[in-house]
Amino acid sequence: MDNNRFKGLAQQYKNELLGNVLPFWLEKSQDKKYGGYFTCLDRKGEVFDTDKFIWLQGREVWLFSMLYNNLENNPLWLECARQGGEFLKKFGHDGNLNWYFSLTREGNPIIEPYNIFSYTFATMAFGQLSKATGSEEYADIAKKTFDIVLSKVDNPKGKWNKSHPGTRNLKNFALPMILCNLALEIEHLLDHDFMERTIETCIHEVMDVFYRPELGIIVENVTSDTEELSDTFEGRVINPGHAIEAMWFIMDLGERLHRPELIEKAAKIAVQMIEYGWDNQHGGIFYFLDRKGHPVQQLEWDQKLWWVHIETLISMIKGYQLTGSQDCLRWFEKIQEYTWAQFKDKEYPEWFGYLNRMGEVLLPLKGGKWKGCFHVPRGLYQCWKTLDKIG
Amino acid sequence: MDNNRFKGLAQQYKNELLGNVLPFWLEKSQDKKYGGYFTCLDRKGEVFDTDKFIWLQGREVWLFSMLYNNLENNPLWLECARQGGEFLKKFGHDGNLNWYFSLTREGNPIIEPYNIFSYTFATMAFGQLSKATGSEEYADIAKKTFDIVLSKVDNPKGKWNKSHPGTRNLKNFALPMILCNLALEIEHLLDHDFMERTIETCIHEVMDVFYRPELGIIVENVTSDTEELSDTFEGRVINPGHAIEAMWFIMDLGERLHRPELIEKAAKIAVQMIEYGWDNQHGGIFYFLDRKGHPVQQLEWDQKLWWVHIETLISMIKGYQLTGSQDCLRWFEKIQEYTWAQFKDKEYPEWFGYLNRMGEVLLPLKGGKWKGCFHVPRGLYQCWKTLDKIG
Numbered sequence: 057m058d059n060n061r062f063k064g065l066a067q068q069y070k071n072e073l074l075g076n077v078l079p080f081w082l083e084k085s086q087d088k089k090y091g092g093y094f095t096c097l098d099r100k101g102e103v104f105d106t107d108k109f110i111w112l113q114g115r116e117v118w119l120f121s122m123l124y125n126n127l128e129n130n131p132l133w134l135e136c137a138r139q140g141g142e143f144l145k146k147f148g149h150d151g152n153l154n155w156y157f158s159l160t161r162e163g164n165p166i167i168e169p170y171n172i173f174s175y176t177f178a179t180m181a182f183g184q185l186s187k188a189t190g191s192e193e194y195a196d197i198a199k200k201t202f203d204i205v206l207s208k209v210d211n212p213k214g215k216w217n218k219s220h221p222g223t224r225n226l227k228n229f230a231l232p233m234i235l236c237n238l239a240l241e242i243e244h245l246l247d248h249d250f251m252e253r254t255i256e257t258c259i260h261e262v263m264d265v266f267y268r269p270e271l272g273i274i275v276e277n278v279t280s281d282t283e284e285l286s287d288t289f290e291g292r293v294i295n296p297g298h299a300i301e302a303m304w305f306i307m308d309l310g311e312r313l314h315r316p317e318l319i320e321k322a323a324k325i326a327v328q329m330i331e332y333g334w335d336n337q338h339g340g341i342f343y344f345l346d347r348k349g350h351p352v353q354q355l356e357w358d359q360k361l362w363w364v365h366i367e368t369l370i371s372m373i374k375g376y377q378l379t380g381s382q383d384c385l386r387w388f389e390k391i392q393e394y395t396w397a398q399f400k401d402k403e404y405p406e407w408f409g410y411l412n413r414m415g416e417v418l419l420p421l422k423g424g425k426w427k428g429c430f431h432v433p434r435g436l437y438q439c440w441k442t443l444d445k446i447g
Numbered sequence: 448m449d450n451n452r453f454k455g456l457a458q459q460y461k462n463e464l465l466g467n468v469l470p471f472w473l474e475k476s477q478d479k480k481y482g483g484y485f486t487c488l489d490r491k492g493e494v495f496d497t498d499k500f501i502w503l504q505g506r507e508v509w510l511f512s513m514l515y516n517n518l519e520n521n522p523l524w525l526e527c528a529r530q531g532g533e534f535l536k537k538f539g540h541d542g543n544l545n546w547y548f549s550l551t552r553e554g555n556p557i558i559e560p561y562n563i564f565s566y567t568f569a570t571m572a573f574g575q576l577s578k579a580t581g582s583e584e585y586a587d588i589a590k591k592t593f594d595i596v597l598s599k600v601d602n603p604k605g606k607w608n609k610s611h612p613g614t615r616n617l618k619n620f621a622l623p624m625i626l627c628n629l630a631l632e633i634e635h636l637l638d639h640d641f642m643e644r645t646i647e648t649c650i651h652e653v654m655d656v657f658y659r660p661e662l663g664i665i666v667e668n669v670t671s672d673t674e675e676l677s678d679t680f681e682g683r684v685i686n687p688g689h690a691i692e693a694m695w696f697i698m699d700l701g702e703r704l705h706r707p708e709l710i711e712k713a714a715k716i717a718v719q720m721i722e723y724g725w726d727n728q729h730g731g732i733f734y735f736l737d738r739k740g741h742p743v744q745q746l747e748w749d750q751k752l753w754w755v756h757i758e759t760l761i762s763m764i765k766g767y768q769l770t771g772s773q774d775c776l777r778w779f780e781k782i783q784e785y786t787w788a789q790f791k792d793k794e795y796p797e798w799f800g801y802l803n804r805m806g807e808v809l810l811p812l813k814g815g816k817w818k819g820c821f822h823v824p825r826g827l828y829q830c831w832k833t834l835d836k837i838g
Contacts, residue, residue, distance in 0.1 A: 096741075104741040107679060156611070165611040218607055220547070220556040288498060289816065350487075350495040351810040355801060356746035358809065410746060413803070418749065419742040425680065 062447030065392075069440035072400075073433055078123075080405040080422070081429040082136055085116065090162050092143035097423040100404050104421075106161035110148050112428030114155075114177030117141045118241075119429050121184035123437065134188055141185045141194060148178060153201050170216035175205045176234050183242035199245050202238070206254075225280040226290055229298060232261035236305040240312060255309060262302055263321065271347065272328045274299035289353045294345045296333025297364030300326050304371040304438075307378055316379075323375030327383045330368060330391070338414050339394050341365060358413040362427065365395040366435035373442045407432050453838030456783075460831035463791075464824055469514075471796040471813070472820040473527055476507065481553050483534035488814040491795050495812075497552035501539055503819030505546075505568030508532045509632075510820050512575035514828065525579055532576045532585060539569060544592050561607035566596045567625050574633035590636050593629070597645075616671040617681055620689060623652035627696040631703060650700060653693055654712065662738065663719045665690035680744045685736045687724025688755030691717050695762040695829075698769055707770075714766030718774045721759060721782070729805050730785050732756060749804040753818065756786040757826035764833045798823050 084101035085093040087108075095112040096105035120137035124130060147163030149155045155174035157167035169175075179201045186195035211217055212231060219226075236258045243251055267274045268285070276298065277290045285291050303326035310319035333341040340360035346352045368391050375384035398415045399407045406422040421427065475492035476484040478499075486503040487496035511528035515521060538554030540546045546565035548558035560566075570592045577586035602608055603622060610617075627649045634642055658665045659676070667689065668681045676682050694717035701710035724732040731751035737743045759782050766775035789806045790798045797813040812818065 098741070104739075105678075105680060157609070160614060164614045166614050168609045168611050170609050216607060216609055218548070218559045218561050220559050223551060223555045223557050287496075289496060348495075350489070351812040351815060353816055355750060355809070358803075359746060412749075418746070421742040424742060425744055 059447050062443050066440050066443035066447055069436045069443060073436035073440060076405050077407075077433045077436060078133075081116065081119075081433070082132060085423070085429060086136060086139065087143075087161065090143070091139050092147075092159075092163070093140055093429070094161075095423040095428040096425070097406075097421065099401065099420045099422060101406070101422060105424075107166065107425075108143075108159045108161065108163075109425055109428075110144070110155050110157055110159070110174040111171075111177050111426070112423075112430070113140060113144050113148065114174070114181040115428055115430040117144060117181035118177065118184050119433055121181070121188040123433075124188045125184060127437070137185055137188060141181060144178060144181060145194075145197065148174075153178075153197065153204055155201070168216070170213050172205065172208055172212035172231060173234065175201050175208070176231075176238055179205060179238060180241050183245060187244065195245050198242055202242060202246070205235075205238075224286065224288070226277045226286060227265075227280045229262075229266045229274065229276050229278075229295075229302070232258050232266070233298065233302040233305065236262060236302065236309060240308060255313070259306065259309060259318070262306060263318075267325060272325075273332055273347065274302070274325065274329065275347065287348075289346075292346045292348050292350060293352060293354070294332070294347050295343070296329045296341050296345065297343065297361065297367055299329045300333075300341075300364070300371050301367035303329070304367070304374050307371070307374050311378065319375075319378050323371075323379045323381050323384055326368075326371040326375055327381070327387060330372075330387050333364075335360075335413065340398070340411070340413075340415060341368060341391075359418060360398065360411040360413065360415060362399050362407055362409040363431040365391055365399060366431050369395060370435055370438045370442070373439050373446075377442050377446050450838050453834050457831050457834035457838055460827045460834060464827035464831060467796050468798075468824045468827060469524075472507065472510075472824070473523060476814070476820060477527060477530065478534075478552065481534070482530050483538075483550075483554070484531055484820070485552075486814040486819040487816070488797075488812065490792065490811045490813060492797070492813060496815075498557065498816075499534075499550045499552065499554075500816055500819075501535070501546050501548055501550070501565040502562075502568050502817070503814075503821070504531060504535050504539065505565070505572040506819055506821040508535060508572035509568070509575050510824055512572070512579040514824075515579045516575060518828070528576055528579060532572060535569060535572060536585075536588065539565075544569075544588065544595060546592070559607070561604050563596060563599055563603035563622060564625065566592050566599070567622075567629055570596060570629060571632050574636060578635065586636055589633055593633060593637070596626075596629075615677065615679070617668045617677060618656075618671045620653075620657045620665065620667050620686075620693070623649050623657070624689065624693040624696065627653060627693065627700060631699060646700060646704070650697065650709070653697060654709075654716075657690075658716060663716075664723055664738065665693070665716065665720060666738065678739075683737045683739050683741060684743060684745070685723070685738050686734070687720045687732050687736065688734065688752065688758055690720045691724075691732075691755070691762050692758035694720070695758070695765050698762070698765050702769065710766075710769045714762075714770045714772050714775055717759075717762040717766055718772070718778060721763075721778050724755075726751075726804065731789070731802070731804075731806060732759060732782075750809060751789065751802040751804065751806060753790050753798055753800040754822040756782055756790065757822050760786060761826055761829045761833070764830050764837075768833050768837050 084097055092108050092113055093116050094103045098104050117137050117140040120133045124133045154169040155178045156165045156169050157171045179198050182194045182198035239255045276293045276295050279286050303322040306322040307319050341364050343359050344352050344354040344357040372384045372388035375381050408417050409427040410419040412418045475488055483499050484507050485494045489495050508528050508531040511524045515524045545560040546569045547556045547560050548562045570589050573585045573589035630646045667684045667686050670677050694713040697713040698710050732755050734750050735743045735745040735748040763775045763779035766772050799808050800818040801810040803809045
């Protein structure tokens with residue numbers, strides 16, 4: 057690709073973000089009556105369910121604050137983030153920053169604070185919102201919630217943990233992976249030495265514990281007491297999208313810490329994971345695989361999910377920009393073609409989230425319980441800015 | 448169909464049960480070293496995972512005891528059931544008949560007793576096993592476990608319940624549905640009046656609370672405090688297979704209680720649910736639907752599952768046998784054609800469990816975490832015996 061091609065692509069991502077995706081969420085998702093956001097939006101953006109999921113409330117606060125901080129001081133973005141932050145502050149937790157999983161439209165708790173990622177996304181939300189507003193109160197919520205996250209690392213589900221203690225101690229990839237990203241997100245709020253130690257621990261976990269050089273892949277669960285992998289459903293499952301997403305978090309840390317070798321390694325692993333997860337028959341990246349080729353537990357294993365493909369675009373374009381890897385560039389082009397052709401809705405705003413193995417729309421929603429204002433706009437922003445640096 | 452056709456079909460179901468499916472489980476699933484059963488079996492019957500799931504352990508004990516009691520005093524069947532019962536008795540619970548969800552091959556608990564259906568399937572298992580062996584000890588386990596089930600009706604998940612109390616009180620269809628079946632299963636162990644009251648309650652729940660005449664369908668969740676349906680993911684979801692299966696439990700109760708009008712109603716509702724759930728484009732019955740046509744939470748919504756189709760065969764042939772309904776007969780023929788063509792493995796024993804929307808094999812397993820020695824053999828047995836009565 058020549059520079060003009062990169063410039064053209066940067067423009068394409070920018071236009072899609074500013075002209076299509078952000079207006080969709082600004083107009084369709086804000087609950088003007090009770091505050092917070094609707095995320096269950098059908099193909100045209102009509103609300104089909106009013107429940108509010110803390111993951112997605114936090115992520116939308118984060119997204120609009122982040123764009124306000126990094127892209128443009130647009131007062132509409134700030135107001136959108138702020139009103140969501142106020143809703144979260146008031147209703148999202150139990151009074152002690154234990155973050156519920158979901159609320160009714162009015163803010164009454166439905167599902168208890170069993171899910172650690174409600175906490176991590178609340179931390180991200182209030183971290184960026186404190187930057188955008190200068191509010192000490194928001195900064196304090198972010199810091200205190202982050203401390204609770206760290207205190208829960210050894211048993212994230214707390215009393216809702218259904219594993220019998222002692223039989224099979226598994227550690228999941230998602231938490232160290234998210235912490236890699238979260239660390240940079242709230243760096244401005246934390247003590248420098250503490251931050252560096254936390255970052256080192258996360259990098260070690262992701263690159264030395266969950267990445268298995270003998271297999272060339274990142275596994276989703278490891279045993280906490282032995283080096284050996286667990287030959288169980290959980291110990292065999294591979295989530296390529298998860299691993300690929302983590303690799304751009306690691307590249308960001310590599311840039312921040314000036315460690316080119318870490319970036320090289322992350323770019324290489326990301327390519328390995330794409331090659332591992334690519335569906336040669338129908339295109340796209342599988343959602344779940346079993347590393348021994350056995351049947352997986354997840355019935356949705358062969359589906360093609362929006363976030364998997366968008367996170368792959370980010371990893372590949374960053375990998376190319378930072379290392380010049382031609383593998384990264386080749387995969388970026390291939391995934392870019394698939395993603396824009398299959399996930400972008402050509403008739404209505406925003407992108408589809410869930411396709412079947414063949415790439416056909418499985419659920420025509422633009423947002424739901426798990427898809428909100430997050431992966432699509434974050435991915436468009438990240439790709440645009442990275443393409444800009446190349447072009 | 449004439450009588451010869453029914454006789455021929457009865458023979459076909461009998462042969463499949465005795466010549467194909469039962470030998471598969473007898474040979475492949477028994478763990479000769481530790482006792483209990485392997486259920487994670489690949490296409491050829493090779494063990495691919497050794498974890499033991501209490502639902503499936505209990506169901507296999509039940510299946511072989513039930514056939515021993517009702518079909519033939521085959522000592523191999525009794526021994527298969529007995530050794531599984533001993534494994535369950537020793538390792539399946541915490542010492543107070545709180546039944547774990549899963550164990551390691553050796554019998555160490557992996558997942559805590561959060562799931563009420565571990566208890567219901569243990570009750571079924573020891574109920575039939577006590578009949579087969581005359582053992583007071585097994586009868587006692589069944590009775591005591593059944594009492595615990597009834598004591599948990601209002602909060603089946605106990606301390607693992609993640610719903611915040613008071614906000615949204617939903618009641619799920621699965622428990623009253625299973626109790627309809629369980630009641631007849633352990634009738635021989637219970638006080639007559641108590642049994643009759645329990646049965647009346649279950650019939651009322653299924654036919655008057657979860658069946659909604661204004662919609663013509665059975666819903667999966669109702670609110671426990673109001674008549675109105677909940678306009679939420681849980682309140683909108685429809686599981687046609689579940690409802691269709693429950694209808695043959697109700698027909699059995701109708702026979703037992705000599706209530707032809709109850710049987711008529713159940714047969715009619717079953718037909719309505721099939722018509723509601725049938726996939727006009729690719730054939731087969733959907734796994735989940737939303738009663739308002741909104742996107743469902745379950746990504747596997749459009750898949751075709753073995754148990755859904757096998758339970759439908761039972762309901763339709765019973766409906767025809769008991770009421771003479773031509774709708775039941777027509778659907779029996781149509782589902783029979785689909786089921787035998789898509790689910791039966793023509794090369795290796797037992798049937799596939801999970802097909803995609805198009806009817807292609809999604810997971811090539813014969814058994815797993817949820818598919819064991821249960822729906823296929825129970826369905827073959829039920830259809831055979833019912834066809835015999837017709838022919």
